[in-house]
Amino acid sequence: MSILKEHITSGLWDGGRCIIRSPRFTRLPEYNDGQTVVLLTDMFLPDDDGQVLESQKFTIGEGWIASDDETEIVGHEDGKKLKLNNASGLGHLVDSLADVGGEELEKVLIERQKAGTPTTPFHVSLFDGLDITVVQKEKDFVGRDGNPGHQRWYDVVEFHGYESSGAKPAKAATKKATKAVAKKAPSKPAPKAAEDDPTTDGGLDEAVLDRIRAVAREANDYDEFLATCYSDIPEVAEDEAYQAVVDDASETGICAVTWESMS
Numbered sequence: 001m002s003i004l005k006e007h008i009t010s011g012l013w014d015g016g017r018c019i020i021r022s023p024r025f026t027r028l029p030e031y032n033d034g035q036t037v038v039l040l041t042d043m044f045l046p047d048d049d050g051q052v053l054e055s056q057k058f059t060i061g062e063g064w065i066a067s068d069d070e071t072e073i074v075g076h077e078d079g080k081k082l083k084l085n086n087a088s089g090l091g092h093l094v095d096s097l098a099d100v101g102g103e104e105l106e107k108v109l110i111e112r113q114k115a116g117t118p119t120t121p122f123h124v125s126l127f128d129g130l131d132i133t134v135v136q137k138e139k140d141f142v143g144r145d146g147n148p149g150h151q152r153w154y155d156v157v158e159f160h161g162y163e164s165s166g167a168k169p170a171k172a173a174t175k176k177a178t179k180a181v182a183k184k185a186p187s188k189p190a191p192k193a194a195e196d197d198p199t200t201d202g203g204l205d206e207a208v209l210d211r212i213r214a215v216a217r218e219a220n221d222y223d224e225f226l227a228t229c230y231s232d233i234p235e236v237a238e239d240e241a242y243q244a245v246v247d248d249a250s251e252t253g254i255c256a257v258t259w260e261s262m263s
Helices: 089-114 206-218 222-232 234-238 240-246 254-262
Strands: 015-027 037-045 051-059 064-066 073-076 130-142 148-162
Touching: 015 064, 015 148, 037 064, 051 089, 089 130, 089 148, 089 222, 206 222, 206 234, 206 240, 206 254, 222 234, 222 240, 234 240, 240 254
Parallel strands: none
Antiparallel strands: 015 037, 015 130, 037 051, 064 073, 130 148
């Protein structure tokens, strides 16, 4: 570092351990003339004498629409599917969180989903109470208009759980967790007659079961299947009967049977 550079700061916190509090999706008059929704949070710093960094902004891109109570993103002006751009400030945070958190994070999120807590990056509940260690990163870029720009963001380097959950802290990953994994190959059970399929009994709605099977067909592994069912299918999140169906990780469970039918 040069002699002069060491005396210059971006004005942003360099990073460390923080607990995210009071997250809300809102607009700021001083940011893009109040036309763009951002995630605004307070960051409690347990290692810095309990200091609180108020109103920390995480960008999510343009065109998003927030709910009136500022708790979720409800859509996009262009009607496109809810997918977070991993080049945005919030995208960097979530992407690195997924990499570092690995299986420990997945277990925590599944438990939160079972309790009825949304865990997508478009709900503030994913971030509220999140206990993490972050580092600040930055880069120069050239915008679509040809003008140069500079971006700063935070990457997660350690996941400690949630403030209110008492989750066991996870060690910082020494390498990124693999996101794309080979589809789980359950041992092939003997073909089952339709009348023996346990998911067809018990008065369960076949339309809901079909949606569960559709999730299984798209899932890369059982953990992804389980997480998606709890987050995307309301009946699973709210009804113990459907929870029993998706929680069955055995060879005769709906996930394994669906994969078997695809082979």
